[in-house]
Amino acid sequence: MINIIGRRKLWYSVSASVLLIGCVLLTVFGLQLGIDFTGGSVVNVITERQESEIAEIIQAQGVSDPLIIATEAGYQIRFAEDIEVEAALNQAGITVERFERVGPSVSRDLVTNSFKSLLAVSLAITIYVAFAFRKVEHPFRFGSIAIVALLHDSLFVLGVFALFGTVFGVEVDAFIVTAILTVIGFSVHDTIVVFDRIRENLLRRSGQFENIVNDSVNEVMGRSLNTSITTILVLFALFLFGGASTVNFILALLLGMVSGTYSSIFIASPLLVTWHNRQARPAKK
Amino acid sequence: MKNKLRWQLLGLALFTLLVGVLAYPKEGDILRLVGIDHDLQIRRGLDLQGGVHLVYEAEIAEDEDSDDVLRRTIRIVQQRIDPGGAGEVIIQAADNNRIVIQIPDVDDPQSVIDRIGRTASLEFYEVNFQADNPEEQFIPTDVSGEDVRRADPGFDQISQPVVNLRFESGESTRRFGELTTRIFQNNTQLLILLDGEPVFGPGPVQGPILTGEARLTGSESVADAQEIADLLNAGALPVPLELVAQQTIGPSLGAEAVSASVLAGMIGLLSLIVFLVIAYRMGGTVAVTAMIIYTASMMTIFKLSALPIFGGYTVVLTLAGIAGFIMSIAVAADANILVLERLREERQAGMNPVKAVESGFDHAWSSIRDASIATLIICVVLYSLAQNLGETAIQGFALVLGIGVAANVASVSMITRTLLRGLVRTRFGDKI
Numbered sequence: 001m002i003n004i005i006g007r008r009k010l011w012y013s014v015s016a017s018v019l020l021i022g023c024v025l026l027t028v029f030g031l032q033l034g035i036d037f038t039g040g041s042v043v044n045v046i047t048e049r050q051e052s053e054i055a056e057i058i059q060a061q062g063v064s065d066p067l068i069i070a071t072e073a074g075y076q077i078r079f080a081e082d083i084e085v086e087a088a089l090n091q092a093g094i095t096v097e098r099f100e101r102v103g104p105s106v107s108r109d110l111v112t113n114s115f116k117s118l119l120a121v122s123l124a125i126t127i128y129v130a131f132a133f134r135k136v137e138h139p140f141r142f143g144s145i146a147i148v149a150l151l152h153d154s155l156f157v158l159g160v161f162a163l164f165g166t167v168f169g170v171e172v173d174a175f176i177v178t179a180i181l182t183v184i185g186f187s188v189h190d191t192i193v194v195f196d197r198i199r200e201n202l203l204r205r206s207g208q209f210e211n212i213v214n215d216s217v218n219e220v221m222g223r224s225l226n227t228s229i230t231t232i233l234v235l236f237a238l239f240l241f242g243g244a245s246t247v248n249f250i251l252a253l254l255l256g257m258v259s260g261t262y263s264s265i266f267i268a269s270p271l272l273v274t275w276h277n278r279q280a281r282p283a284k285k
Numbered sequence: 286m287k288n289k290l291r292w293q294l295l296g297l298a299l300f301t302l303l304v305g306v307l308a309y310p311k312e313g314d315i316l317r318l319v320g321i322d323h324d325l326q327i328r329r330g331l332d333l334q335g336g337v338h339l340v341y342e343a344e345i346a347e348d349e350d351s352d353d354v355l356r357r358t359i360r361i362v363q364q365r366i367d368p369g370g371a372g373e374v375i376i377q378a379a380d381n382n383r384i385v386i387q388i389p390d391v392d393d394p395q396s397v398i399d400r401i402g403r404t405a406s407l408e409f410y411e412v413n414f415q416a417d418n419p420e421e422q423f424i425p426t427d428v429s430g431e432d433v434r435r436a437d438p439g440f441d442q443i444s445q446p447v448v449n450l451r452f453e454s455g456e457s458t459r460r461f462g463e464l465t466t467r468i469f470q471n472n473t474q475l476l477i478l479l480d481g482e483p484v485f486g487p488g489p490v491q492g493p494i495l496t497g498e499a500r501l502t503g504s505e506s507v508a509d510a511q512e513i514a515d516l517l518n519a520g521a522l523p524v525p526l527e528l529v530a531q532q533t534i535g536p537s538l539g540a541e542a543v544s545a546s547v548l549a550g551m552i553g554l555l556s557l558i559v560f561l562v563i564a565y566r567m568g569g570t571v572a573v574t575a576m577i578i579y580t581a582s583m584m585t586i587f588k589l590s591a592l593p594i595f596g597g598y599t600v601v602l603t604l605a606g607i608a609g610f611i612m613s614i615a616v617a618a619d620a621n622i623l624v625l626e627r628l629r630e631e632r633q634a635g636m637n638p639v640k641a642v643e644s645g646f647d648h649a650w651s652s653i654r655d656a657s658i659a660t661l662i663i664c665v666v667l668y669s670l671a672q673n674l675g676e677t678a679i680q681g682f683a684l685v686l687g688i689g690v691a692a693n694v695a696s697v698s699m700i701t702r703t704l705l706r707g708l709v710r711t712r713f714g715d716k717i
Binding site: 082084086087090095096097098099100101102103105106109110113116117120121124125128129132174175177178179181182184185186188189192193196197199200219222223226227229230231233234235236237238240241242243246249253257 | 340342380393394395398528529530531532533534535537541542545546548549550552553554556557560561564604605607608609611612614615616618619622623626630648651652655656658659660662663666667670671674676678679682683686
């Protein structure tokens with residue numbers, strides 16, 4: 001049996017330092033936000049014409065400063081205004097593969113809507129977990145720690161994307177919202193499965209709280225590993241062969257999955273013990 | 286017990302056959318053998334199929350009932366872009382003052398945008414070129430587009446495309462009659478404007494029109510006349526609409542995404558099967574069988590939900606929806622693994638196989654139940670929020686994952702359990 005709970009300070013510091021780096025990256029460099037968040041337009045065209053010709057057509061529509069990047073079969077054009085250029089490009093005989101423009105009011109809303117969703121989900125989960133664990137002592141602790149775990153996992157994923165944004169210029173668009181929500185799903189799912197084992201053992205066995213939690217975590221380890229492996233196998237296949245449009249999305253899910261499994265065992269369960277011990281032995285004055 | 290189990294296994298076999306046939310990509314060929322001539326299809330979202338996604342903002346005055354205004358606006362937009370209601374156009378109200386429109390397979394997005402954006406207000410003016418003051422030349426009248434009952438494209442005597450108007454009988458016809466009589470007697474002219482553009486005149490009238498019929502000239506083509514007629518039939522928008530976000534996805538891009546995801550999904554599923562069989566041997570085989578039946582059932586649900594009888598409840602599969610589906614496979618794998626792990630523990634503790642199956646199941650159940658309910662809560666919260674906010678991607682994700690989690694609870698408690706119970710009573714029972 002591995003003494004996971006006993007080494008909890010190690011796990012806390014691993015997580016704390018990783019998340020701290022993530023936070024620093026997020027605050028200093030931030031995420032490379034796509035037009036879903038900033039507003040503006042992106043056009044993908046298939047053409048063999050010169051870049052300057054494309055620029056001319058776009059600028060004739062009133063775009064001041066288009067950024068034109070060559071792609072495999074044509075160009076990707078980005079600009080800050082939300083101006084319709086598709087008709088003009090079509091008229092010039094250029095195939096528009098994808099055109100997206102987002103007005104400022106919509107982009108503002110995506111941010112608030114994402115936070116609203118996150119808040120509503122967290123609240124609902126705390127209440128449900130507290131209800132599901134009502135037979136053990138302090139059910140709200142289980143609920144609150146489930147939220148700590150899901151914040152841990154979402155922050156980790158966001159931190160990695162801040163790193164990728166800084167180093168590789170990976171951009172974050174509306175997919176990141178769906179991805180974070182999926183990660184939250186993984187995280188809560190995993191935490192509940194581990195907590196369920198703890199709940200069962202707390203009700204059936206007697207002994208030190210710390211030992212029961214450690215036994216439970218060890219018992220559930222096989223399952224956690226195998227579930228992670230199966231999910232990672234599926235995600236990894238999608239990551240390798242799933243096409244360019246979903247690569248970032250799948251990457252976010254992969255990271256979230258790993259973090260979710262880790263946090264349920266190495267963060268959520270030890271936190272239960274830390275909270276329990278602090279309550280049992282009030283701090284000396 | 287044994288008899289009941291036999292029936293359950295038979296039922297499971299029949300169910301597997303059914304979903305297997307329905308989930309099979311060329312299910313139409315098989316269905317035709319039994320006399321059903323119908324192809325089933327998974328409804329794909331715009332990102333997988335290509336199309337236009339438009340977000341409009343309506344300028345609604347504070348004293349107006351925004352729900353009502355949006356409802357009326359949506360009805361009119363629907364008639365403008367999809368008059369027969371046959372296309373797979375989705376129009377939703379969102380966020381109090383927004384309308385989200387999704388149109389698959391559009392050749393010319395700009396013409397659709399133009400058609401939606403038109404206010405389509407028809408104005409009738411009496412024009413008196415004799416008036417001294419230019420401002421008095423155009424006299425507004427009490428006739429408007431609301432008096433028109435029907436507009437139809439047609440041709441005039443010299444084969445030019447025109448739009449024939451038919452006024453509402455009674456009051457509207459009478460007022461139009463009075464207007465034309467007045468113009469005829471005063472020797473002034475009639476001018477009809479559609480969104481500020483003249484569609485008739487200014488020109489004299491040949492005599493009082495008491496029949497309630499009028500003809501708009503100046504259409505450039507039959508298609509043009511048809512469009513004006515459609516616009517007039519749909520009526521004017523109650524409020525101006527502003528396009529605030531637009532997304533056009535070419536059909537090739539979507540097709541690439543689909544074929545890549547399908548290939549990747551196959552590889553992923555295959556490696557998952559190999560892993561589960563290696564890790565759990567007999568039990569793993571059972572889990573894999575259960576998960577394949579689960580995947581086929583999900584495909585069947587997606588296909589069946591696209592049938593007309595399920596009208597508004599169609600599952601539209603987008604990239605986000607596929608993500609939800611992947612997560613549901615992970616959830617399904619986890620549920621099976623939980624059962625198999627418990628089963629293994631009981632066997633190691635020396636329990637006989639038949640008992641171990643039951644005990645393993647009972648012990649795994651509470652975590653499967655609680656984790657599934659929590660995920661379902663997430664789905665419900667997300668779905669309702671996303672629906673209000675008009676975030677269609679999140680909505681699709683939540684719907685697919687929610688269905689998946691619910692189907693998975695059924696799959697584990699019925700398929701996995703029945704198969705395990707059946708297997709444990711065969712000569713392989715000891716190997717579980």
